[in-house]
Amino acid sequence: MKRHNFSAGPCILPKEVMLKASEAILDFDNGLSLIEISHRSKPFVDVMEKARALALELLGLEGKGYKALFLQGGASTQFLMVALNLLEKRAGYLNTGTWADKAIQEARIYDDVYEVASSKDANFNFIPKGYDIPTDYDYFHCTSNNTIFGTQMKSFPECDIPMVCDMSSDIFSRQLDFTKFDLIYAGAQKNMGPAGTTLVVVREDILGKVSRKIPSMMDYKVHIGKSSMFNTPPVFAVYTSMLTMEWLKNLGGIPAIEKENNKKAQLIYSEIDLNPLFKGYAMKEDRSKMNATFNLTNEDLKETFETMLDEEGINGLNGHRSVGGYRASMYNAMPLDSVGVLVDIMSELERKA
Amino acid sequence: MKRHNFSAGPCILPKEVMLKASEAILDFDNGLSLIEISHRSKPFVDVMEKARALALELLGLEGKGYKALFLQGGASTQFLMVALNLLEKRAGYLNTGTWADKAIQEARIYDDVYEVASSKDANFNFIPKGYDIPTDYDYFHCTSNNTIFGTQMKSFPECDIPMVCDMSSDIFSRQLDFTKFDLIYAGAQKNMGPAGTTLVVVREDILGKVSRKIPSMMDYKVHIGKSSMFNTPPVFAVYTSMLTMEWLKNLGGIPAIEKENNKKAQLIYSEIDLNPLFKGYAMKEDRSKMNATFNLTNEDLKETFETMLDEEGINGLNGHRSVGGYRASMYNAMPLDSVGVLVDIMSELERKA
Numbered sequence: 001m002k003r004h005n006f007s008a009g010p011c012i013l014p015k016e017v018m019l020k021a022s023e024a025i026l027d028f029d030n031g032l033s034l035i036e037i038s039h040r041s042k043p044f045v046d047v048m049e050k051a052r053a054l055a056l057e058l059l060g061l062e063g064k065g066y067k068a069l070f071l072q073g074g075a076s077t078q079f080l081m082v083a084l085n086l087l088e089k090r091a092g093y094l095n096t097g098t099w100a101d102k103a104i105q106e107a108r109i110y111d112d113v114y115e116v117a118s119s120k121d122a123n124f125n126f127i128p129k130g131y132d133i134p135t136d137y138d139y140f141h142c143t144s145n146n147t148i149f150g151t152q153m154k155s156f157p158e159c160d161i162p163m164v165c166d167m168s169s170d171i172f173s174r175q176l177d178f179t180k181f182d183l184i185y186a187g188a189q190k191n192m193g194p195a196g197t198t199l200v201v202v203r204e205d206i207l208g209k210v211s212r213k214i215p216s217m218m219d220y221k222v223h224i225g226k227s228s229m230f231n232t233p234p235v236f237a238v239y240t241s242m243l244t245m246e247w248l249k250n251l252g253g254i255p256a257i258e259k260e261n262n263k264k265a266q267l268i269y270s271e272i273d274l275n276p277l278f279k280g281y282a283m284k285e286d287r288s289k290m291n292a293t294f295n296l297t298n299e300d301l302k303e304t305f306e307t308m309l310d311e312e313g314i315n316g317l318n319g320h321r322s323v324g325g326y327r328a329s330m331y332n333a334m335p336l337d338s339v340g341v342l343v344d345i346m347s348e349l350e351r352k353a
Numbered sequence: 354m355k356r357h358n359f360s361a362g363p364c365i366l367p368k369e370v371m372l373k374a375s376e377a378i379l380d381f382d383n384g385l386s387l388i389e390i391s392h393r394s395k396p397f398v399d400v401m402e403k404a405r406a407l408a409l410e411l412l413g414l415e416g417k418g419y420k421a422l423f424l425q426g427g428a429s430t431q432f433l434m435v436a437l438n439l440l441e442k443r444a445g446y447l448n449t450g451t452w453a454d455k456a457i458q459e460a461r462i463y464d465d466v467y468e469v470a471s472s473k474d475a476n477f478n479f480i481p482k483g484y485d486i487p488t489d490y491d492y493f494h495c496t497s498n499n500t501i502f503g504t505q506m507k508s509f510p511e512c513d514i515p516m517v518c519d520m521s522s523d524i525f526s527r528q529l530d531f532t533k534f535d536l537i538y539a540g541a542q543k544n545m546g547p548a549g550t551t552l553v554v555v556r557e558d559i560l561g562k563v564s565r566k567i568p569s570m571m572d573y574k575v576h577i578g579k580s581s582m583f584n585t586p587p588v589f590a591v592y593t594s595m596l597t598m599e600w601l602k603n604l605g606g607i608p609a610i611e612k613e614n615n616k617k618a619q620l621i622y623s624e625i626d627l628n629p630l631f632k633g634y635a636m637k638e639d640r641s642k643m644n645a646t647f648n649l650t651n652e653d654l655k656e657t658f659e660t661m662l663d664e665e666g667i668n669g670l671n672g673h674r675s676v677g678g679y680r681a682s683m684y685n686a687m688p689l690d691s692v693g694v695l696v697d698i699m700s701e702l703e704r705k706a
Binding site: 001002003005007008009010011012013018019021022023025026030031032033035036037038039041072073074075076077079080102105106109187189194195196197213215216217218230231232233234235236237240315316 | 354355356358360361362363364365366371372374375376378379383384385386388389390391392394425426427428429430432433455458459462540542546547548549550566568569570571583584585586587588589590593668669
């Protein structure tokens with residue numbers, strides 16, 4: 001049975017990427033495996049350089065003063081690194097959900113962190129708007145997409161101070177003017193590759209302005225100085241991310257995938273809005289195109305619905321425990337057909353009920 | 354042509370591990386890839402728990418108050434985490450090479466760090482002995498094996514304070530009384546798996562004694578509390594490490610592999626000592642069984658020797674730039690036969706010269 005993987009992350013990756021990654025484990029360089037060669041050997045240095053270049057190319061940031069790094073430790077480590085590298089006195093954070101909140105908690109160890117706005121009182125079912133960002137803060141931090149609650153920032157504030165954005169769950173999914181951002185980070189395991197590496201794209205000129213001594217592994221300047229090879233990089237995760245970025249480039253880049261993502265989102269949200277058995281969780285104007293969160297209006301149908309999902313090979317649709325219900329994660333590699341299978345089951349449930 | 358991979362790390366892994374890892378990328382859980390399933394799904398939680406249990410089992414540390422974690426960021430991040438979690442006032446470090454020296458530099462950011470002994474003046478070609486470890490220090494830190502210089506600690510000091518050991522390059526290679534250590538860490542990419550995860554084995558009762566607030570990702574207690582799943586783990590690196598530990602267990606564990614490692618070391622060091630064209634770098638009593646470092650006594654033979662190496666498929670034999678010459682890394686998965694091929698070339702060079 002074909003399985004349709006709606007997992008929130010780690011999540012579906014393109015089939016051709018899986019095939020090439022699997023082959024590289026057996027033979028990458030004249031009979032040697034990708035994971036047994038030196039990371040200082042030319043074949044792997046080429047992989048790292050290609051991955052760094054592709055990230056900037058896809059975001060339209062080549063030659064604009066940015067550097068791309070592939071680090072370890074997930075977005076959770078970036079919560080810490082951002083503060084260590086940029087926070088001197090005070091920073092402003094937009095609190096739009098669990099991950100934004102964790103970013104705030106970690107930064108608070110180092111200095112004063114202020115929430116410019118929060119949707120916590122509404123259990124994060126919308127994105128706050130119309131807030132002010134004080135111009136004397138060190139930076140402003142936001143989270144572009146919230147996997148757990150299914151909300152997404154459709155626009156970003158005008159910002160006179162450096163803007164830092166956690167794009168872990170929607171990087172490479174939609175066109176934005178990425179030059180508005182001074183630091184973008186993203187755990188690989190949604191739109192970019194397997195868990196185990198984190199993309200950091202940073203404008204070099206915002207660095208080096210804090211007075212604290214930064215530990216080497218936490219210092220963006222150290223990693224930039226060593227071309228993202230200060231220590232042994234996670235070779236498999238970087239290689240597979242490079243393959244996924246190549247796949248995206250060959251498809252036509254972000255403009256091409258954005259069209260597909262719009263179709264998938266339209267398909268599922270139309271069904272949620274038209275089918276009386278379902279109710280969307282997030283406010284309509286802030287709905288995420290990556291993660292659609294919804295609940296049954298009649299909990300008595302839960303067992304029937306979930307049996308139907310199982311029978312059609314739908315995987316990973318359970319909502320996060322803080323929201324309940326269902327979450328359809330439709331990252332870049334998710335085919336429109338799989339969303340179609342899910343929507344057909346939702347319609348079928350309505351006919352049956 | 355068969356290739357013999359003497360790379361210092363990332364390095365050779367068992368063939369059956371490569372095969373299983375490659376297969377898991379295509380199909381791990383009923384048609385879904387290892388790298389696309391949720392890390393919270395039962396199949397992956399089982400992998401993590403098995404990996405943690407195997408690490409303790411192989412080291413003989415089950416039920417003795419230790420916890421095993423699979424973290425990210427390499428040994429370089431451990432240099433920092435050790436200090437953040439254990440250093441309150443002063444710590445003692447044994448300086449036996451590049452990595453030990455880096456551990457010292459990173460810890461110095463946080464507090465006072467004292468070198469109990471160093472072999473720096475001799476470019477680290479021996480292991481200092483007979484030093485004192487003050488009993489009022491927070492901990493003592495050492496590096497069991499030095500990949501760059503080819504030295505290895507054959508014994509460890511009696512120590513009344515917590516003993517921390519970086520075993521990145523010889524973990525699981527020889528029998529030791531591992532209960533002597535309170536914290537052991539090891540980047541995976543030598544004897545355990547691909548780059549991208551770091552094993553930490555820690556006695557829980559040494560934690561929680563420093564006064565500083567530790568960032569979550571840097572806090573061993575946080576990772577222990579979340580069973581090594583505080584954030585998304587590097588699933589591929591953990592799975593492949595689990596496969597390698599299974600392979601080792603099936604071979605007969607550390608006692609069985611130690612016999613093989615002794616044979617390989619004896620073979621190459623006998624040749625180095627008997628063949629007048631070669632000279633070992635490290636002092637004999639401190640020679641590493643993982644990394645044999647040696648130089649040609651007559652540099653005019655360099656081209657001939659290296660052509661012979663190439664013709665027989667010898668890979669990764671170049672010494673580190675700080676030592677020069679050659680380095681034969683013979684980690685657990687290196688077959689005795691490959692060392693035999695290298696030794697035959699060395700003998701053949703002597704006959705030719």
